[in-house]
Each structure stands twice: as structure tokens, then as C-alpha cells.
Amino acid sequence: MLHIVNKSPLERSTLDSCLAAAQPGAAVLLIEDGVYAATRGNAAESRLRAASARLEIYVLAPDLEARGMAQSLAEGVKSIDYTGFVELVVQHKNCQSWL
Amino acid sequence: MSEGQVKKIMYVNRKAPYGTIYALESLEVVLIAAAFDQDVSLVFMDDGVYQLKKGHQTKGIEVKNFQPTYRALDDYDVNKLYVQKEALEARGLSEEDMCVPVEVLSAAEIGKLMDQQDVLLSF
Numbered sequence: 001m002l003h004i005v006n007k008s009p010l011e012r013s014t015l016d017s018c019l020a021a022a023q024p025g026a027a028v029l030l031i032e033d034g035v036y037a038a039t040r041g042n043a044a045e046s047r048l049r050a051a052s053a054r055l056e057i058y059v060l061a062p063d064l065e066a067r068g069m070a071q072s073l074a075e076g077v078k079s080i081d082y083t084g085f086v087e088l089v090v091q092h093k094n095c096q097s098w099l
Numbered sequence: 100m101s102e103g104q105v106k107k108i109m110y111v112n113r114k115a116p117y118g119t120i121y122a123l124e125s126l127e128v129v130l131i132a133a134a135f136d137q138d139v140s141l142v143f144m145d146d147g148v149y150q151l152k153k154g155h156q157t158k159g160i161e162v163k164n165f166q167p168t169y170r171a172l173d174d175y176d177v178n179k180l181y182v183q184k185e186a187l188e189a190r191g192l193s194e195e196d197m198c199v200p201v202e203v204l205s206a207a208e209i210g211k212l213m214d215q216q217d218v219l220l221s222f
Contacts, residue, residue, distance in 0.1 A: 041191010062159025
């Protein structure tokens with residue numbers, strides 16, 4: 001299962017909804033404003049790090065770069081490009097977007 | 100605007116850039132309104148502080164990088180830029196991460212400035 005989060009964790013609660021529902025071994029992809037959760041010093045960073053023990057956490061690099069946060073990527077998060085995004089979608093049986 | 104009367108106008112920016120259109124729209128309005136010689140200030144609170152995070156590189160998402168426009172604001176005599184202290188802290192950012200000179204204020208201090216305004220425009 002692939003979960004996609006596109007909202008900032010400090011403006012919306014979709015990341016927490018996602019992390020509460022996601023089952024062990026699932027993939028979580030952060031895109032658009034969702035990428036801020038995966039940046040060092042963000043208030044959501046520790047929750048994301050705790051979740052990375054049981055979930056595969058990915059972040060879309062072009063969205064990180066657009067926001068000037070490429071140098072601030074948190075530990076335990078894998079950075080992927082658009083091709084990687086497509087591969088994740090293909091690899092998983094289904095996908096939940098936490099809009 | 101009635102002629103000769105200078106109003107205090109504050110733009111309150113609380114959204115991250117690129118994820119929504121608010122940040123860009125706010126900038127557009129600020130630039131248009133700058134022609135009217137009013138007493139303008141910009142506030143960046145909550146996710147709005149991300150608008151000023153140095154180093155936007157938008158080629159990958161094929162969206163216009165509007166960050167250079169913040170540096171042009173001074174040319175329009177828009178130079179009162181306030182950034183919320185708590186918002187920086189919750190995001191692991193500091194004043195050095197900002198792409199333009201700003202004054203860092205607490206939410207309460209920003210609230211006091213809001214009280215003094217004739218007009219507040221919220222984005």
C-alpha cells in the first residue's frame with residue numbers, strides 16, 4: 001500500500017491521519033507542501049522519524065528543491081524523483097491520497 | 100483610496116509557497132498596491148515563513164520561482180517585513196534562512212501591529 005501526503009503537517013492534520021492508519025511495511029510518499037514534514041527541525045520531524053521504523057518514508061525531491069529545503073532532508077527519508085514516484089505507484093497494489 | 104490620505108495596510112501571509120496560489124497572489128497585490136504610496140507592511144506567520152526560505156529552485160516542478168520578487172520589494176519602498184518567531188522555531192528555521200532582511204517578532208508583537216492597521220489583507 002502506498003500513502004501520499006501533500007499538505008504541510010503544521011497546517012493540516014493529514015500526516016497524522018496517514019501515520020495512524022498506515023500498516024507496518026507500507027510506503028508513505030510526501031509531496032508538495034507535505035515535504036516540509038521531512039525537514040530537519042520541523043515540529044513533525046520526530047513523529048516522522050518514529051514512523052520510519054515501521055514504514056518506508058519517501059519524499060519527492062523536486063518539491064523539496066522548489067521550497068529551498070533540499071539541504072534540510074531529515075534522516076531516514078528516501079528522496080525520489082518523478083520516475084521514482086511512478087515506480088512506487090506501479091509497485092503497490094493500491095494508493096491512498098490524504099488530501 | 101481617498102486622495103492624500105495614507106492608510107496603514109498590512110498583508111498577512113500564512114501559506115507555504117507553491118502548494119497553493121496564495122503566496123504568489125499576495126505578492127501580486129502588494130506590487131500593484133505599491134503604486135498608491137500607502138504605509139505598507141508584510142507579515143509572515145505560520146507556514147508563510149516558508150515563502151522567504153532561501154534557495155527556492157523550482158525548475159523541477161516547472162513552476163515560476165517568485166522568490167526574487169521579494170528582493171525587489173525594497174525598490175517599491177516596501178521594506179517593513181515581519182516574521183513570526185514561533186513559526187521559525189517550529190520549522191527549524193532562523194533569521195539567517197530568510198532571503199531578505201526581516202524583523203523577527205513574536206505572535207503577540209505582530210498582534211499589536213495588527214491593532215494599529217487601517218486595513219488587513221489576509222493570504
